[in-house]
Amino acid sequence: MLEALGLSTTAAAVYRAMLDHPQDGVDALAARCTLTPVQVHDSLDELGALMLVRASADRPGQMRAVDPAIGLADMVARQEADLAARQAALAASRAAVTRMVADRAEHRATHGERLLGMDAIHARLEHMGRTATFEVLAVQPGNQHPEDLHASRPADTEALARGVAMRTLYQDATRHQPHTAAYAHWLLSHGGEVRTAPTIPQRLIITDRAQALVPIDPTDNRKGALHITEPGILTALTDLFEQAWNTAIPLGATQPGDPDTGLTPTERHLLRLLGTGATDDTAGQRLGISTRTVRRHMASIMERLDATSRFEAGIKATHKGWL
Template sequence: MLEALGLSATGAVVYRAMLDHPGHGVDEIAAQCALSPTQVHDHLDELAGLMLVRASADHPGRMRAIDPEVGLADMLARQEAELAARQARLAASRAAVTRMVADRAEHRATHGEHLLGMDAIHARLEQMGHSTTSEVLSSQPGNQRPEDLTASRPADAKVLARGVTMRTLYQDSTRHQPHVTTYAHWLLSQGSEVRTAPAIPQRMVIVDRAQALVPIDPADNRKGALHVTEPGILHALLDLFEQAWNTAVPLGAAQPDDPATGLTPTERELLRLLGTGLTDDAAGQRLGISSRTVGRHMASIMERLGAASRFEAGIKAAHKGWL
C-alpha cells in the first residue's frame, strides 16, 4: 500500500525492519531483509528523501525510523497538497480551454464561417467529427486521393465506434479505383452505408442535420469551404443529398442497364449532360471520367443508334426518348 505514497516495496521492508528493531545497524538490517549493505544504504537514502528516517542522536552514523503516525501522516499531507495543486492546475487549464473555445466561437461569429485553406478545412472536419452524436452524410464527387482516404480512416473509425450512422455517396467511376473500393468496403464493414451514382451533388459533409461543410468553389475544393448552420440552407442541402441517395445504387450491387434503352446509368447521364451543351471535358468532370472515356461511351452509343455523327445521334436519341 505504501507504494502509492512513493515508497518502493523493498524500501517499505527496510522501513518496517527499522521500526521493529530500532537498535539494528546497516549490516543487521541487511541480513534481516536479505539485502546487501549497499542496497540498504540506497533505501536509507530513499527513506530520508521521504522524511521517514533521521540521523540518530544516540547512535552517531546511524539512522532512526520516524514513527508511522508522524512520518506517514506527513507523507499523506504532502501527497494531498501535491494533488490539490495538480487539481488547481487542471481547473485552470480547463478554464483556459473553455475561454479559448468561447473566443474561437466569437471569432467565427464575427468573421464569418469561411474556412480558407486545407488546414482550416481539416481542423473544422475534426471538430465536426468529434462533436457528432447521430449521423454523418457526405457526398464525395470526383476522384479520391489515396492519401486523403488514409488520413480520414482514424477519424471515421472513432465516429463509427460511437454508433454514429454514416452514409457516403461516391460516383460510379470510383468503382474502378481500387483504393476507393477498398476504403468503401472498410466503411461497409464498420456498419456504414455507401452508394454510387453517375453524377452526384457537389462535395458536402452534413453532421447531425445541424451543420454542414461545402466548398466555396466547387471547381476547386482546396480554395476553402463554407461552414453552414442556417436551417434554410441545411434543409436544401439535405433535400439534395436525399434525392441523390434515393437514386444511387448500393456499392456491390449490380447496375442494370435500362431495359427500354439498353443504356447504362453512366451513358444515360452522359447523354443528358451533352444534351445541355456541355463539352466532353465538362461532362467528364461531372461524371468523374476522362474525356477519352466520354469519347468511348459516345462511340458505343452512336454505333447502337446507327448514327454517323453526334448531331445525328442526338436527333435519333431524342426520337427514341433517350433524352
C-alpha cells in the same frame, strides 16, 4: 423480378398463379400458393391498386390477371415518371442550394466561418466527426485524394465505433478508381452505407443535421471551405442530400442497363449532358470520368444506334425516346 417493381412476395405469387391458371378462384389460388383465402384477398387488393387485376367479364365476382405486357409495362412507366420527377426536384434543389450558399459565402457571423487551407479543413472535419452523436452525411464527387482519405479515416473509425450512422454518396465513376473504391468498401465493412449515382451534388459533409462543410470553390475543394450552422441552409442541404441518396444505387449492387435501350445510367446522363451542349470535358467533369472515357461511351452508343456522327446519333436517340 416482380418484387423489384414494388409487389410483395405474396402478391407476386398470386399474380403468377392467376396468369398460369386463369380459371382458379380464391380457394384454388390459396391452395396452389399455400396461402389462406384472406391472404389471397389481401393480395388481390394489392394487385388491384397496382392495376394488375381487373373484374372478370366471364366469371362475375372474380378477378382476372392483366397481361404482363400491359400491366407491368404501365408499372415501369409510372416508376420512371416518379424517378424523373424526383430528379427534377433534385436539380431544382441543387440550384437553390448553390444560390443560397453563394449568397452566404462571405458571411462570417456566428452562423458561418471560412476555413482556408487543407489543414484547417482537416482539423474541422476531425472535430465534426468526433463530436457527431448520431449521423454523418457526406457527398464526395469526383476522385478523392489519397491523403484526404487517409486524413478522414481516424475520425470515421471513431464515429463508426460509437454507433454513429454514416451515409456517403459517391459518383458511379469511383467504382473503378482503386483507392476511392477501397475506402468506400472499408466504410461498408465497418457499418457505413455507401451509394453511387452518375451525377451528384457538390462536395458536402453534414453532422447531426446541425453543422455542415461545403467548399468555397466547388471546382477546387482544396482552396477552402465554409462551415455552416445556419438552420435554413442546413435544412436545404439535408434535403438535397436525401433526394440524391434516394435516386442512388447501393455500392455492390449491379447496375443493369435499361431493358428497352440497353443504356447504363451513366450513358443516359452522358447523352443528356451532350444534348444540352456540354463539351466532352464538361460532361466528364460532371460524371467524374475522363474525356477519353466520355468518347468511348459515345462510340459505343453510336455503334448501337448505327450512327456515323454525333449529330445523327442525337437524332436517332431522340426518335427512339432515349432522350
